[in-house]
Amino acid sequence: MxxxxxxxxxxxxxxxxxxxxxxxxxxxxxxxxxxxxxxxxxxxxxxxxxxxxxxxxxxxxxxxxxxxxxxxxxxxxxxxLMPEGLEAEVRAIELTDFIVSSIHMRGFTFISVPAKFVQDPEAQKALVAHGRAVAEAGLAHLAEVLGDKPYLLGEFGIADAAAFYVLTWARARDVPMAPSLHALLDRLNARPSxxxxxxxxxx
Ligand SMILES: N[C@@H](CCC(=O)N[C@@H](CS)C(=O)NCC(=O)O)C(=O)O
Incomplete structure (x- = not known):
């Protein structure tokens, strides 16, 4: 590959x-x-x-x-990386897609590269604020899904790999997230992968 x-x-x-x-x-x-x-x-x-x-x-x-x-x-x-059965598989895809399409693309993209979308500095500030709100709300949803499980859907899987990069970005950019998500990121960082x-x- x-x-x-x-x-x-x-x-x-x-x-x-x-x-x-x-x-x-x-x-x-x-x-x-x-x-x-x-x-x-x-x-x-x-x-x-x-x-x-x-x-x-x-x-x-x-x-x-x-x-x-x-x-x-x-x-x-x-x-x-993926549990057996349609229900488990569709839940893993649902969550992975939410992390990539919503938290990343509609949140962190606007935080990181507002100048790609608007030229006016005030409009850029507004876009960053919008991105931060979307990212924060998305992370709050992730914390709800995680609950007290070790990984998002129980065992480590594909959604956790998507969480790995958005949680890393959130920590680096001080986007607020629940202590359980900081703990998840620490757990992910401890994996050999x-x-x-x-x-x-x-x-
Ligand atoms: N929908 C794509 C998104 C990929 C994406 O946005 N990648 C970014 C890096 S995080 C990229 O390549 N950006 C370069 C660019 O847009 O010029 C996926 O799920 O893989």
Missing amino acids: KFFHSPGSCSDGIAMLLAEVGQPFEVVRVNLARGEQRSADYLALNPKGKVPALIRPDGALQTEFPAIALWLARSFPQAG AAAVKAMASA
Whole structure:
């Protein structure tokens, strides 16, 4: 497998899942700050110009966090990333998609890059405030789902890998979150797969 990755971005969540799966893969760094996601070479491979992206062993390109996560979980069931049965699977996808599409895309994206959307400095401030409110509300929902379980849906799974990157961003940006989510982030950081993600960043 070939994994297109930008450390510190949402692809950290897929990096964690790849490390959990334990199959060989090559990391190709895509430097978002330098705009490498919009280079002709990268767009020829992935016209969406985003990370994460994965070239699977069959040579096909897989994009979109929830789809990559589902593909990894189902292709390597021995890693135990997804519980058995439709109800459990659909709940895992539901939560993973909420983290990526709502907390990340409608929250942290506006906090991090408001200038991508509006030019006026006052409008940028308003967008950051809106993003913070969306992220905070989304994190409050995650805390409710987590309850007193060790991981979001009980056992470690794909939604926790999505939580790994948004909780990291929340802590770094002082977005308020429940003590239970800080504890979840500490638990995730203690997994060997989190150490592997950090090693990918410094490689
Ligand atoms: N819907 C995509 C979102 C991926 C995404 O937004 N990736 C960001 C990094 S966190 C990216 O590549 N941004 C580069 C850009 O938009 O130019 C997914 O689920 O994978």
